[in-house]
Amino acid sequence: MLKGGARTMMDANQTAEAHCICGKVKLQFLRPLPVLHVHCCCGDCRQGREWVASEGGPSMKQAVTLIYYFENDLAPLDSEALSSLFSVKLREAGRTTRLITKCCHSILAIDHPYYEENVACVHSDACELVAPHIDPLSRIFTDGWDAAYDGEMPSTTASLEDSKAMWEKFAGIVKRPVREAKGIKLQDILAQLPPPTILGLAEKTRLLPPAGSRDSGAGIIE
Ligand SMILES: [Zn+2]
Numbered sequence: 001m002l003k004g005g006a007r008t009m010m011d012a013n014q015t016a017e018a019h020c021i022c023g024k025v026k027l028q029f030l031r032p033l034p035v036l037h038v039h040c041c042c043g044d045c046r047q048g049r050e051w052v053a054s055e056g057g058p059s060m061k062q063a064v065t066l067i068y069y070f071e072n073d074l075a076p077l078d079s080e081a082l083s084s085l086f087s088v089k090l091r092e093a094g095r096t097t098r099l100i101t102k103c104c105h106s107i108l109a110i111d112h113p114y115y116e117e118n119v120a121c122v123h124s125d126a127c128e129l130v131a132p133h134i135d136p137l138s139r140i141f142t143d144g145w146d147a148a149y150d151g152e153m154p155s156t157t158a159s160l161e162d163s164k165a166m167w168e169k170f171a172g173i174v175k176r177p178v179r180e181a182k183g184i185k186l187q188d189i190l191a192q193l194p195p196p197t198i199l200g201l202a203e204k205t206r207l208l209p210p211a212g213s214r215d216s217g218a219g220i221i222e
């Protein structure tokens, strides 16, 4: 959930943080303005969120994954916070690493080698994200939308562009080097944790009933 969305003016004291839904652990971004916001339709983002939801973490409100990227310049974590975190990969060959809290299975950040350590990725429905609002650039991985399972793509996502030009913009932003970093990198945090837990989930496997059916209780097949 993105809070503080009405604030579009930056002030010197403004901060951004991803904290877990129980409030115990927070990850603070030293450059509070997100550099990029996209809607992702891919199966892996969705599966990672379904996995934490199935473990008692943040519930799946919708199948589209709302992604915010911040410059990879983070406040250091103390030993108590570090001991409250672990990391996972969806499968052995998975390239994405998710930083998850032990207390409430919130995903605080996500790393992928494609970002080349320039940005930290946050799924705003998988934690509590407090940050200034920016508009989405585009939707990505449209071919990963599971219409048979989730139905029609929401219009707020479907109205966004998915094109080669948008992807080039995306790549240009996530690969922009951090200048004069004052804090630590997401990789510094991951390096202090045990190796990622491998979940062994097959690609495209769904772990929960469709998001739209859960509020009413329908779709839970016995
Ligand atoms: Zn927590």
Ligand SMILES: [Zn+2]
Pocket (backbone or CB within 6 Å): 040, 041, 042, 043, 044, 045, 046, 065, 141
């Ligand atoms: Zn994705």
